[in-house]
Amino acid sequence: MTTDPVNLTADLIRCASVTPTEGGALVLLDGLLTQAGFTCTRVDRGGVCNLFARWGAGANGRTFGFNGHTDVVPVGDIDAWTVDPFGAEMKDGFLYGRGATDMKSGVAAFAAAAIDFVADTPPDGSIVLAITGDEEGIAVDGTVALLDWMAAKGEQIDHCLVGEPTCPNKMGEMMKIGRRGSMNAYFTCKGVQGHSAYPHRAKNPLPAMAQLMATLAAHELDQGTEHFDASTLAVVTIDTGNPADNVIPAETRSTVNIRFNDTHTSEALTKWLQSEVDKVAKTTGIEIDMRVRVSGESFVTPLGELSDLIAKAVNAETGVTPKPSTSGGTSDARFVKNHCPVVEFGLVGKTMHQVDERVEMAQIHQLKAIYTRILTDYFA
Numbered sequence: 001m002t003t004d005p006v007n008l009t010a011d012l013i014r015c016a017s018v019t020p021t022e023g024g025a026l027v028l029l030d031g032l033l034t035q036a037g038f039t040c041t042r043v044d045r046g047g048v049c050n051l052f053a054r055w056g057a058g059a060n061g062r063t064f065g066f067n068g069h070t071d072v073v074p075v076g077d078i079d080a081w082t083v084d085p086f087g088a089e090m091k092d093g094f095l096y097g098r099g100a101t102d103m104k105s106g107v108a109a110f111a112a113a114a115i116d117f118v119a120d121t122p123p124d125g126s127i128v129l130a131i132t133g134d135e136e137g138i139a140v141d142g143t144v145a146l147l148d149w150m151a152a153k154g155e156q157i158d159h160c161l162v163g164e165p166t167c168p169n170k171m172g173e174m175m176k177i178g179r180r181g182s183m184n185a186y187f188t189c190k191g192v193q194g195h196s197a198y199p200h201r202a203k204n205p206l207p208a209m210a211q212l213m214a215t216l217a218a219h220e221l222d223q224g225t226e227h228f229d230a231s232t233l234a235v236v237t238i239d240t241g242n243p244a245d246n247v248i249p250a251e252t253r254s255t256v257n258i259r260f261n262d263t264h265t266s267e268a269l270t271k272w273l274q275s276e277v278d279k280v281a282k283t284t285g286i287e288i289d290m291r292v293r294v295s296g297e298s299f300v301t302p303l304g305e306l307s308d309l310i311a312k313a314v315n316a317e318t319g320v321t322p323k324p325s326t327s328g329g330t331s332d333a334r335f336v337k338n339h340c341p342v343v344e345f346g347l348v349g350k351t352m353h354q355v356d357e358r359v360e361m362a363q364i365h366q367l368k369a370i371y372t373r374i375l376t377d378y379f380a
Helices: 005-013 025-035 104-120 143-153 206-218 266-284 305-318 361-378
Strands: 039-042 050-055 062-069 094-096 125-132 159-162 174-176 181-190 232-239 251-260 287-296 323-325 342-344 358-360
Touching: 005 025, 005 094, 005 104, 005 361, 025 039, 025 050, 025 104, 025 125, 050 143, 062 104, 062 361, 094 361, 104 125, 104 361, 125 143, 159 305, 159 361, 174 305, 174 342, 181 206, 181 266, 206 232, 206 251, 206 266, 251 266, 266 287, 305 342, 305 361, 358 361
Parallel strands: 062 125, 062 159, 159 342, 174 323
Antiparallel strands: 039 050, 050 125, 094 358, 181 251, 181 287, 232 251
16 A cells, blocks of 8 residues: 555645644644654654654664655635645645745655565665754754654765755756855944934934945845855845834834855855944944844755766656756755755655645655665665
């Protein structure tokens, strides 16, 4: 009896696992995987639920790993949905629901592939499924917690596939071999409040902030590299909260987001930002504080064994050869890359995070077939 990945996706959608709520999704997977002979361990930390499942002792042969998440973003305006976001409705060849695309279908596909594979052709090696409930959140107690636990227990994965949706429009067209780094910088300019009719009695922080933001936004970070587009810096908010038109405020805040390629590190970018802050503070006399939060560094998995394995399997099942890419935002691959080589491949992600999120059911079956072929070829 084979494991139906569409029905499993539907069961997972019915678990309302909005970050960081577990919602029953990991409990469901724990039961299925345990029944299939996997040794399952809950690795919960900081109020976040995670699941580590291994088939095989790990001492013989190689270990192939899958990584994914069962948590989903909030549904947004419930009245804008034409279906129940957690109803897993099937119509016109599509499966609807929050997480249908990102990424309960991916988790269901690799879980179904792994369950059937070890039953039909037990490999000389091990298969690991590392599934988190904190990818859509701040991600400090999700895959990071799993990797910390693995290090403490001596658990090892030799190669890993993250099942995020990677294809823009057509099944099989893209795999991710790396990701840009991401960081936010938060600025606070502090002056002295006063009457706008007597500006000499105040110290206005707004011109200093405007000067700083204009300088940062105009700076060209680089022109791109072999695997990456040019890095970007976006001013995402400037907030003063001043309702009065005759008051010079004492303080204003702003935030910039930087998506950076392998030309940079977050440490080097932080030093550059601080140097620009110091210049503006010196010329304006305004105190400027800066705080930085790094979501992840840029990375590339060199083309080779893992990417070739995935590309061959995708082409065999779809007739399409996936393009290696580093586009998009961040994923948990940014953490896995510190443990082992990692590549991402999944289905078409056009509706992820949208109202009426949905996935073609045929694609879920196709994705399971691709993952099965990857396992077959890996352990051949």
